[in-house]
Amino acid sequence: MSTASQVGAAPRDPGPVDSQVGPARRPRRSLPAGTVLVAAGTFLLTLAVMLPLYVYDQVALLPAEAEYELRLTDEDASYLDTSTWSWVEGSEVERHTAVDATASGSDWSAWEMTVDTSAPDRMVDHWSRRVIVDRSTARAVNCCGEHVDGDRAVRQAGLVHHFPPGAGADSYPFYDAEVRSAPSMEFQEEDEVAGVPVRRYTQAVEATQVPDSARDVPAALFSATASGTVTATRWLELTRTLWVEPVSGTVVNVQETRAETLRAQDGDDAVPLLEADLTLADAQVDGYVEQARVQSVLLRTLDTWAPWTLAPLGALALAAGLLRARSQKAQEHRDAEAGESAGGEPGDGTEVGEQEDRPAEHGSGSVTP
CATH class of the missing domain: 2.40.128 (Lipocalin)
Structure with a gap:
């Protein structure tokens, strides 16, 4: 005659054992949508302001x-x-x-x-x-x-x-x-x-x-x-x-x-x-003319051409980045609403399923041949 007894719930299968030693790795978080464009636009706008107001004065000295x-x-x-x-x-x-x-x-x-x-x-x-x-x-x-x-x-x-x-x-x-x-x-x-x-x-x-x-x-x-x-x-x-x-x-x-x-x-x-x-002397005139030509192009670039080019580009990049961030946020909001709708009402079969998966809390017996 043999007797078997069981006390408490049956243990669950722990599944495969993670071989990683130390704390679990966190998944990488991607930058919010539009961050790079916003950063680039801000940089270009700052540059458009600094070139004529600061850099120009230093180069003109x-x-x-x-x-x-x-x-x-x-x-x-x-x-x-x-x-x-x-x-x-x-x-x-x-x-x-x-x-x-x-x-x-x-x-x-x-x-x-x-x-x-x-x-x-x-x-x-x-x-x-x-x-x-x-x-x-x-x-x-x-x-x-x-x-x-x-x-x-x-x-x-x-x-x-x-x-x-x-x-x-x-x-x-x-x-x-x-x-x-x-x-x-x-x-x-x-x-x-x-x-x-x-x-x-x-x-x-x-x-x-x-x-x-x-x-x-x-x-x-x-x-x-x-x-x-x-x-x-x-x-x-x-x-x-x-x-x-x-x-x-x-x-x-x-x-x-x-x-x-x-x-x-x-x-x-x-x-x-x-x-x-x-x-x-003609040779000196030519030398000073070339020097003036190079310096004037550089100063015009810093004072006018570069700011008028960089400012619109910066504004476009900033606007595009903000628009992309807004679109991404709206998409996440729509996904969240869709997930809530698909989740069902409280008290439905989800809880029942969970109860069915639980092992019996009481159970002990003996088998007598």
Whole structure:
């Protein structure tokens, strides 16, 4: 005789055993619909605002460190040879301006300038200058050891060489270091240099005595019968013309008509010292034109073309992303309603089925043969 007994419900089949060790992996959650489009649209709109308001201003700044060089020449100039006090005609004269710019803080640049006027076999004139330039306005700043030919009492003002980006049809004070003043640079007309649209400005300096230019010269310069020396000063009359690419403010061409004289301090007599029509060499004009062309395209892109392209694209991407997110949310809402409708009323056969699947809570017995 055998007896079998059972206490409680029969155990369920646990099914296959998961071989994973550690916590169960959570399924990856996908990004909500439209997230990438919304992010891209926001980025493009932000870029469209930042390019003209911030990036443009940084790119438009004058370089803090640079080297500039201007060579103005006249192959048929005349000058007074001060070694022999004789007048020389039909000679080549070059006026060479060299600039070595270094950073002076984050907003300024310090320019060390030397200006040499020379004939093929001798130096006609030489002077130097230090000026601090505001990189955003291109104007001189009174600071940091500025001087003109050693005169540290000067207070330089106005434009130094470059024009501010977006130079308009206005007049600008333009500092002339020789006469220690900033006569107005007047707009003349729209022009073109090597295919690049430019604006032409002209500055007229009336006959003005050059400060600290007094020197002893032979009296015979003013009167053939005089002897000894007299004190004379240098006077300058100048017409300066600049061609400026307006978007970048780059000067692409320069021309100067100079008439310098010596005048006796004790009289009205004057003798010519230099007469020259100086122009910028063609190779330098081409170089500055190309530089201005590249800079103007870059600035136009940052200020106009890129924002007007990026802003509509950003708005479209943002709208498309929001529309897609809304459509996805509406679809999920419809799916949820459909699931509730298909689930049935409470108390239906679902609960009955669950009860049928349960094993009997009571059950014990014995089998007796």
